[in-house]
């Protein structure tokens with residue numbers, strides 16, 4: 001990757017020292033929280049910050065966050081997409097205040113008018129006829145998988161190696177070095193070996209997809225239109241069409257998980273690329289940061305669900321959650337979709353991401369560093385290789401903990417946050433050109449520091 005390791009080690013060490021010096025408040029709160037929280041954080045993944053402990057947030061708004069030590073950051077992590085609409089967008093604040101305060105009732109276990117409006121808007125954007133709600137994208141995926149198995153009466157799911165669709169048991173499977181399926185490294189307490197429930201191959205390997213679907217035992221393919229959780233891996237020309245055709249030939253359902261690929265536009269990649277899935281799953285951003293998930297089904301799948309005589313869909317049959325579809329989430333979703341994550345907003349976010357990517361490419365060229373950056377609408381991801389990887393395995397092989405830690409900390413110490421899980425930056429409607437330029441200047445400085 002063209003960077004001297006000794007130089008990298010000393011950059012990382014000085015950034016770690018600076019982080020420790022400048023964040024005593026976060027450090028103290030983290031130490032205190034270790035007395036009552038697993039790993040010292042409210043959710044164990046929040047421990048994943050390059051400085052050894054997370055920043056503690058004091059306030060946030062638009063595209064910025066302020067920590068308890070008084071530092072202000074431009075936020076390109078945006079809650080790993082949960083805050084893609086920006087932090088506390090005013091229409092969402094108003095809708096939530098009205099629902100919770102003036103009208104009253106966050107969870108009344110009765111439908112409100114907002115739900116059908118949101119279903120209609122998602123149908124308009126993604127082309128799926130009918131929608132149902134969850135509280136997370138994980139649950140949307142879990143319930144979509146159950147429905148696919150129920151209507152096809154087939155046992156298997158097909159996913160791509162190094163995919164991530166939330167903590168969904170069936171998806172925790174990867175290919176090992178020899179191309180054999182295996183439980184994903186680190187899989188915590190699986191109920192069954194996921195190779196029993198799931199077939200797996202590499203993204204962009206159409207021949208493997210066709211082979212794994214051929215015996216007509218797979219209920220559905222669950223995929224993002226582009227992988228986004230192992231860096232961004234874009235589909236090659238013809239791959240998604242080929243997957244669609246293979247599904248058609250074999251009676252397999254196709255689920256597009258648009259939770260992250262919503263960055264491609266108001267209807268995600270499904271609309272931007274004219275895809276024709278049978279189901280769409282989504283979550284995170286569509287309620288402006290409040291918990292929500294959703295799955296949409298085609299009219300044909302809806303009819304098949306209707307015809308399921310032996311499936312308990314209204315009580316304890318395995319699809320549903322008490323707070324799913326609650327009035328507060330749906331009020332927030334209506335405000336987000338009608339006033340914040342609009343088509344105009346996506347145009348602006350994508351233009352900002354173009355600027356971000358151009359700045360990064362310019363800095364890489366100026367410093368003669370052989371890395372690449374991949375863009376998917378409002379989202380961009382740096383890869384430590386001259387050509388972007390074409391599948392999850394190749395992308396995983398580029399992972400470089402020391403380099404990522406140095407990148408994240410160097411940016412953080414200069415007021416810029418990118419997602420702690422990889423090298424992703426996302427634009428929100430509140431992000432500005434000045435925010436993007438701030439990142440690009442600091443990024444160029446980092447390259448200078450690494451190569452000095």
Ligand SMILES: Cc1ncc(COP(=O)(O)O)c(C=O)c1O
Nearest residue numbers: 136137138164165166257259260
């Ligand atoms: C593509 C995709 N689907 C689903 C999920 C799960 O979302 P959540 O953790 O909000 O349930 C994620 C989370 O990162 C995701 O990236």
